[in-house]
Amino acid sequence: QVQLQESGPGLVKPSQTLSLTCTVSGGSITTDRVYWTWIRQPPGKGLEWMGAIAYSGLTYVSPSLKSRASISRDTSKNQFTLQLDSVTPEDTAVYHCARAGRLKVTAREDGDYWGQGTQVTVSS
Numbered sequence: 044q045v046q047l048q049e050s051g052p053g054l055v056k057p058s059q060t061l062s063l064t065c066t067v068s069g070g071s072i073t074t075d076r077v078y079w080t081w082i083r084q085p086p087g088k089g090l091e092w093m094g095a096i097a098y099s100g101l102t103y104v105s106p107s108l109k110s111r112a113s114i115s116r117d118t119s120k121n122q123f124t125l126q127l128d129s130v131t132p133e134d135t136a137v138y139h140c141a142r143a144g145r146l147k148v149t150a151r152e153d154g155d156y157w158g159q160g161t162q163v164t165v166s167s
Contacts, residue, residue, distance in 0.1 A: 045070040047140050047158035055134075055165050061127040065140030065158060066120070073098055073118050078143050080154065081114065081125045083136035091136075092147045096123050103146060130165045137162050 051063035072079050078095040094104035094114050102114045116123040127134060138161050141154030148154050
């Protein structure tokens with residue numbers, strides 16, 4: 044059974060950098076031929092695909108976030124990380140990591156395993 048768990052700060056000040064980590068168990072981020080994905084859901088809105096890292100290490104970031112977001116991994120810990128620079132209150136959302144067989148995840152059924160999600164609030 045693959046499990047994903049998000050971790051990171053629940054509160055970030057505007058202009059700061061948000062860093063979230065997804066720890067994977069029961070699967071491998073380097074051998075499972077899937078996409079390890081970050082998705083967020085702002086309050087009252089739908090899911091927004093942010094980006095992903097493939098088993099090869101190749102990364103993909105949403106064009107709307109490309110200047111601020113980056114995804115990396117720590118293979119020794121079986122973790123992948125999202126970094127989002129210069130956050131604003133509009134980045135307030137529940138952030139999810141997920142495993143998916145497709146690059147872009149825009150609905151729950153697009154991912155086969157999901158973390159429970161972590162609330163991030165951007166506020167001074």
